[in-house]
Amino acid sequence: MEQFAKPGEFCPNEACPDYQKLQINQSKPNVIKAGKTRKGVQRFKCQICGKYFVETTGTIFYRKRTPEHEILETLALLAEGNRISSLTRVKGHKEDTILSWLREAARHTEELEDVLMKEYRIQRGQLDGLWAYVGNKGEKKLPGNS
Numbered sequence: 001m002e003q004f005a006k007p008g009e010f011c012p013n014e015a016c017p018d019y020q021k022l023q024i025n026q027s028k029p030n031v032i033k034a035g036k037t038r039k040g041v042q043r044f045k046c047q048i049c050g051k052y053f054v055e056t057t058g059t060i061f062y063r064k065r066t067p068e069h070e071i072l073e074t075l076a077l078l079a080e081g082n083r084i085s086s087l088t089r090v091k092g093h094k095e096d097t098i099l100s101w102l103r104e105a106a107r108h109t110e111e112l113e114d115v116l117m118k119e120y121r122i123q124r125g126q127l128d129g130l131w132a133y134v135g136n137k138g139e140k141k142l143p144g145n146s
């Protein structure tokens with residue numbers, strides 16, 4: 001059965017005791033709102049593990065078999081210029097799998113860029129190279145607005 005969870009209703013950190021645990025007790029929430037990013041994306045903080053995350057963290061790759069941090073790390077390695085073929089060898093994921101993550105990621109560039117830049121120290125130019133892989137120059141990006 002499908003379970004719909006809204007962003008901010010669960011912690012996306014796999015190391016957290018409350019990972020993907022929906023909040024039952026609303027008077028003592030484990031995830032609280034914690035301001036917004038530069039681009040106006042809602043930011044949350046898990047009070048259990050202390051980790052910050054944005055609205056979309058944990059929802060883009062939610063319920064994928066592979067842990068989100070593994071997907072993000074693979075995307076980060078790609079952004080850093082590693083070839084897909086070498087990543088399949090090093091990480092043990094199929095090329096098709098990596099490409100499907102990349103395609104999915106390219107539909108959420110704005111949110112993912114935030115995470116990749118902050119948590120994986122990926123540079124702007126590297127991100128452009130990443131999206132170029134799937135022929136996406138970035139969504140909602142206006143000239144001179146980067």
Ligand SMILES: [Zn+2]
Nearest residue numbers: 011016046049
């Ligand atoms: Zn947590």
